Amino acid sequence: MPMTSALRRTARYLVLVTLALIFVAPLAWMVVTSLKDYPDAQRIPPSWLPDPVSGYGYEQILNSSANPVLRWFLNSMLAATLHALLVLVTAAMAGYALARLRFRGRKVGFALIVATLFVPPTSLIIPNFLVVDSIGWIDTLAVVVVPGAASAFGVFFLRQFFLSLPRELEEAAVLDGANQWQTFVRVVLPLSKPALATLAVLSFLTNWNDFLWPIFVLFSPEQLTLPPGLGLLQGAYVTDYPVIMAGAVLASVPVLVLFVLAQRYVIQGVSRSGLKG
Amino acid sequence: MADVIEAGAARTDAPPPAGRPYRAGGSGRFTPYLFLAPYLLIFGVFGLLPVVLGVWLSLHQWDFQLPNRPFVGLDNYAELFSADSVVYADWWQAVRATAIFTVASVPLLVTVPLGLALLLNRAFPGRTFFRAVYFAPYVLGVAVIGVLWRFLLDANLGLVNRVAGVFGLPADTPWLTGMPWAWISLVGVTVWWTCGFNAVIYLAGLQDISPELYEAATMDGAGTWDKFRNVTLPGLRPVLLFVVTTTVLASANMFGQSFLITQGAPGTETRTVVWYIVQEGLRDNDAGRAAAMSVVFALLLALVSVANFRLFRYRED
Numbered sequence: 001m002p003m004t005s006a007l008r009r010t011a012r013y014l015v016l017v018t019l020a021l022i023f024v025a026p027l028a029w030m031v032v033t034s035l036k037d038y039p040d041a042q043r044i045p046p047s048w049l050p051d052p053v054s055g056y057g058y059e060q061i062l063n064s065s066a067n068p069v070l071r072w073f074l075n076s077m078l079a080a081t082l083h084a085l086l087v088l089v090t091a092a093m094a095g096y097a098l099a100r101l102r103f104r105g106r107k108v109g110f111a112l113i114v115a116t117l118f119v120p121p122t123s124l125i126i127p128n129f130l131v132v133d134s135i136g137w138i139d140t141l142a143v144v145v146v147p148g149a150a151s152a153f154g155v156f157f158l159r160q161f162f163l164s165l166p167r168e169l170e171e172a173a174v175l176d177g178a179n180q181w182q183t184f185v186r187v188v189l190p191l192s193k194p195a196l197a198t199l200a201v202l203s204f205l206t207n208w209n210d211f212l213w214p215i216f217v218l219f220s221p222e223q224l225t226l227p228p229g230l231g232l233l234q235g236a237y238v239t240d241y242p243v244i245m246a247g248a249v250l251a252s253v254p255v256l257v258l259f260v261l262a263q264r265y266v267i268q269g270v271s272r273s274g275l276k277g
Numbered sequence: 278m279a280d281v282i283e284a285g286a287a288r289t290d291a292p293p294p295a296g297r298p299y300r301a302g303g304s305g306r307f308t309p310y311l312f313l314a315p316y317l318l319i320f321g322v323f324g325l326l327p328v329v330l331g332v333w334l335s336l337h338q339w340d341f342q343l344p345n346r347p348f349v350g351l352d353n354y355a356e357l358f359s360a361d362s363v364v365y366a367d368w369w370q371a372v373r374a375t376a377i378f379t380v381a382s383v384p385l386l387v388t389v390p391l392g393l394a395l396l397l398n399r400a401f402p403g404r405t406f407f408r409a410v411y412f413a414p415y416v417l418g419v420a421v422i423g424v425l426w427r428f429l430l431d432a433n434l435g436l437v438n439r440v441a442g443v444f445g446l447p448a449d450t451p452w453l454t455g456m457p458w459a460w461i462s463l464v465g466v467t468v469w470w471t472c473g474f475n476a477v478i479y480l481a482g483l484q485d486i487s488p489e490l491y492e493a494a495t496m497d498g499a500g501t502w503d504k505f506r507n508v509t510l511p512g513l514r515p516v517l518l519f520v521v522t523t524t525v526l527a528s529a530n531m532f533g534q535s536f537l538i539t540q541g542a543p544g545t546e547t548r549t550v551v552w553y554i555v556q557e558g559l560r561d562n563d564a565g566r567a568a569a570m571s572v573v574f575a576l577l578l579a580l581v582s583v584a585n586f587r588l589f590r591y592r593e594d
Contacts, residue, residue, distance in 0.1 A: 009401075012396075012401070015396065016396065016403070016407050019393070019396075019407075019411065020407060020410045020411070022469070023410055023411055023413060023414055023469070023473070024410060024413070025436075026414075026425060026426070026429055026436070026469070027413070027414070027425075029425075029429065029436050030425050033428070041434070042434065044433050044434065045438075045439050045442060045448070046434055046435075046436065046439050086319075089315065090315040090316040090319060091316060093312045093313070093315060093316065094312065094313050094315070094316035094317070096312060097309045097312035097313045098313075101308070101309040101312065102309070103306075103309035103310065106309075109313070109317070112325070113320065116320075116324050116325070116328070118579060118582065119328060119575060120526060120529075120530055120574070120575055120578050122530050122532070122551045122554075122571075122574075123331070123554075123571040123572070123574055123575035123578075124324075124327040124328065124331060124571070125554070125555065125558070125571070126331065126334065126554065126555075126558045126564055126567045126568045126571055127326075127327035127328075127330035127331035127334055127568060127571075128323060128327045129558065129559075129564070130327075130330060130334065130564065131322060131323060131326060131327060131330065133341075146319060146323070147319075147322075147323035148323075149319050149323075150319045150320045150322075150323040150324035151324075152320075152324075155316060179308075180308050180312075181308070184312075205416060208418065209417070209418025209419065209420070209421075210418070211418060211419050211420045211423075211532075211533045212532055212533065212551070212555070216555060216559065226420070227418050227419070227420035227421075228420070230420040230421065230423075230424050231420060231423075231424075231536075231537060233424070234423075234424045234427065234537065239431070239434065241428050241431075241434065244424050244428065245424075245425070245428065247424070248421045248424050248425055251417075251418070251420065251421050252417050252421050255416050255417060255418075256413065256416060256417075258416075259409075259412075259413065259416045260409075263405075263409055266412075266416070267408070267409075267412070267477055270474060270477050270478065271477045271478055271480060271481035
């Protein structure tokens with residue numbers, strides 16, 4: 001029955017494309033609006049395309065001294081990069097110890113880390129404020145880089161991956177006289193590039209997008225990252241939407257580019273979370 | 278994202294493959310601890326210490342501005358349950374808002390992504406592309422989607438009412454300020470934002486179901502619906518448990534959407550528990566009270582998770 005199967009295929013693509021429009025149209029509207037000037041964006045009903053195409057929104061955010069958006073962008077970039085690196089180093093080392101090394105307290109330590117998975121991070125936000133306050137980290141870069149790295153996810157994720165590696169290669173390295181550290185750095189890590197890339201990308205995304213913690217612990221305009229900055233822009237510009245949308249575009253582009261480039265890692269990380277590495 | 282991913286790790290903690298951990302040569306007995314040290318330092322200070330500190334705080338009247346922070350026993354907890362306290366009305370309004378959002382959003386966030394996953398489950402040209410498009414909003418943070426949808430749902434200048442007008446629907450719906458519109462907006466945006474995430478998890482689960490089961494069902498004369506009920510759903514049970522649990526937690530922890538999109542409106546009706554805790558903890562300088570709320574909130578969520586597990590366990594028998 002070629003007729004019906006062709007019909008079904010057409011129907012399938014019709015549904016797929018309609019859905020795609022629902023997901024993409026709001027993002028397209030964000031870009032369109034960021035290119036309008038103020039009077040154009042105030043039209044009721046709104047115009048479908050910018051008329052004229054204007055750099056107004058971007059000029060506003062790049063030249064505003066009250067809202068140093070470029071500075072927020074750099075802060076976010078720096079924080080997310082450092083955070084991803086910190087997670088990689090700490091989680092890889094701990095994950096390796098838990099996967100391959102034998103030591104006293106291994107089970108207790110593991111159980112403790114598991115237990116914290118059941119504590120919602122939002123419920124720790126108040127006491128964590130006290131902790132970062134007492135070490136003088138409020139309103140600094142460190143406060144958005146370090147505390148989030150206490151997450152157990154990376155450790156689990158890499159532990160599972162290391163367990164899936166063939167043990168023979170590590171044993172061969174030991175026979176060649178390598179110690180545990182050398183085995184880890186020269187044999188295990190090079191074999192783990194896909195898992196490390198996945199964790200790095202996910203950690204970067206999480207940190208880049210984090211909103212609740214930064215609005216809680218960052219105050220000075222020049223210390224903000226982009227998400228709390230966007231909240232500030234919204235408060236300052238209210239219905240001056242080209243400006244707010246320009247800020248939103250700036251916050252979206254890096255993660256969307258990263259997603260396009262590293263799609264495989266993101267999707268694998270989400271769907272398998274270590275089941276198959 | 279962090280919440281969901283963290284919870285995801287629980288699912289993937291499969292039993293380790295056979296073989297004991299070994300002690301390699303050429304290293305001291307402290308080596309394993311050195312490997313663990315960097316993580317344990319961060320974990321101890323920002324993961325464990327706050328748990329203890331949170332409980333301790335909740336037993337005190339803790340004003341950041343004042344030097345004197347007296348021990349008050351369970352007073353902070355009692356306040357949450359006594360109708361004549363200052364926080365009672367607001368606290369329960371926040372609990373109610375969180376409950377409404379969770380009850381309204383979870384069924385959609387469990388079923389809509391399943392539909393998407395079924396649609397994407399067979400091989401066809403462009404499959405990877407569509408999967409990426411459906412997932413894309415999730416890559417953006419709540420701040421971006423928050424300010425974006427505040428604008429899209431603006432009653433006068435927004436795209437949503439504009440499009441509604443084109444289709445001959447009312448073009449003046451108060452999405453951000455009226456009831457039940459505010460809830461519809463918050464749930465709708467959250468579905469739009471995160472359904473790609475659950476869809477990807479479902480897809481992985483669907484691909485783990487053996488094709489032979491479907492073939493056998495076809496041989497037995499099963500129709501599409503029978504196959505869905507008797508092969509797909511049972512095959513997805515572990516994934517379903519994971520999705521339901523993480524989605525309930527994510528919805529119960531909702532904050533950014535109502536903070537940025539409805540800004541609590543109308544009144545403070547869409548102010549959630551997390552928002553209220555943060556507000557009490559900072560603006561009103563009462564960390565003890567906020568800590569007590571956090572503890573109660575964490576216990577409530579733990580209860581819900583346990584109930585979830587039991588429900589699915591029970592069905593399995």
